[in-house]
Amino acid sequence: MEIDEIRKNIDEVDEKLAELLTKRLELVARASLAKLSRNMPITDEKREAQVISLWVERLAKHGVPAHTIAGFVRMLIKMSKGVQAKLLSAGGARGKHICFIGYSWAAKALAKAFAEQGYRVVIAETGTEPRGTDTSTKICDYVVIADLERFINIVRRDAFARNLAGKIVMDILPDKKHAFSVLSKEARSIGFYYVSSYPVIDPLTPPFGERVLVIPSGEERTAVDDVMRLWMSVGMEPIITSLDEYEKNLAYLREVLRSALLFYALNLCGGDALPGNGIDMASIGRVLGASGNLENVCSTINSVTEDNKHLQSLKHHFLGFMMEVFAFLGENICYSS
Numbered sequence: 001m002e003i004d005e006i007r008k009n010i011d012e013v014d015e016k017l018a019e020l021l022t023k024r025l026e027l028v029a030r031a032s033l034a035k036l037s038r039n040m041p042i043t044d045e046k047r048e049a050q051v052i053s054l055w056v057e058r059l060a061k062h063g064v065p066a067h068t069i070a071g072f073v074r075m076l077i078k079m080s081k082g083v084q085a086k087l088l089s090a091g092g093a094r095g096k097h098i099c100f101i102g103y104s105w106a107a108k109a110l111a112k113a114f115a116e117q118g119y120r121v122v123i124a125e126t127g128t129e130p131r132g133t134d135t136s137t138k139i140c141d142y143v144v145i146a147d148l149e150r151f152i153n154i155v156r157r158d159a160f161a162r163n164l165a166g167k168i169v170m171d172i173l174p175d176k177k178h179a180f181s182v183l184s185k186e187a188r189s190i191g192f193y194y195v196s197s198y199p200v201i202d203p204l205t206p207p208f209g210e211r212v213l214v215i216p217s218g219e220e221r222t223a224v225d226d227v228m229r230l231w232m233s234v235g236m237e238p239i240i241t242s243l244d245e246y247e248k249n250l251a252y253l254r255e256v257l258r259s260a261l262l263f264y265a266l267n268l269c270g271g272d273a274l275p276g277n278g279i280d281m282a283s284i285g286r287v288l289g290a291s292g293n294l295e296n297v298c299s300t301i302n303s304v305t306e307d308n309k310h311l312q313s314l315k316h317h318f319l320g321f322m323m324e325v326f327a328f329l330g331e332n333i334c335y336s337s
Helices: 003-037 045-060 066-088 105-116 133-139 148-154 158-164 176-190 221-233 243-269 281-294 298-305 309-332
Strands: 097-101 120-123 142-145 168-171 193-199 211-216 237-240
Touching: 003 066, 045 066, 066 221, 066 237, 097 105, 097 148, 105 120, 148 176, 168 176, 168 221, 176 193, 176 243, 193 221, 211 221, 211 243, 221 237
Parallel strands: 097 120, 097 142, 142 168, 168 193, 211 237
Antiparallel strands: 193 211
């Protein structure tokens, strides 16, 4: 059989797969309505594990590696959860303006996700001079803070403060304790609704289908509900938690990751490469997100290190160890009380 004919057959199979995927997403939509009527969350970890196990069982006998199958199915599940979240958002608030103050990698990913769903995204200037911020916040319905220092520098300007009054302000910063203290105080002083959020995302994949932690600051329920619908409208699953629970999880992760790096340094280098600094709290979300991508990049790592025995040795030590760490994290971390 000629290559062109083989490729034509592959295209025909892909078309059938696309039809089946469409049918699967239609069933997912029906499942989301059933969950809503039963007040069930979008994520069902027991069901997800069952689905992954079934796929592994079906394909492993054909020689497909289990970690490859699991990575594919996780992406499929992520897509399904994103579809469910969008349906449950009842359309969100598409067409409204969202202003980002600061432009971190997370802000960039979220701004793109909101723009793709029909929101009007405004990026306030990220330089040292706060030009354009007054106008940006005046026309916006939601304000997302990705740079607390910049916010603090400009919040005392009367025009900026007046524009925030009555609006919903969120931060997406990992250091919640400090941000919560500062922004709760400013909310009371200026009169905006503050609902903290933390998107559990990584720089390598879109936010669609991922979780976002929502931490109310004592605001009225309508503001929290509005934020929940906002996140769901871009296919993210909001999980309400408390500041205390969030801090406990971060402290837990910090100790686990520090211990993991310590063990890895001792195991690989005999202690010569022990990390001198603490874990950067802002990187924890990226590390967690990377766990889902680690399996997907293994083939690339294999090809890059194929002819280098030193890199081969490092790869085997590091990938094997980190797989164990990520599996441990996945089994032990929780997001809500």
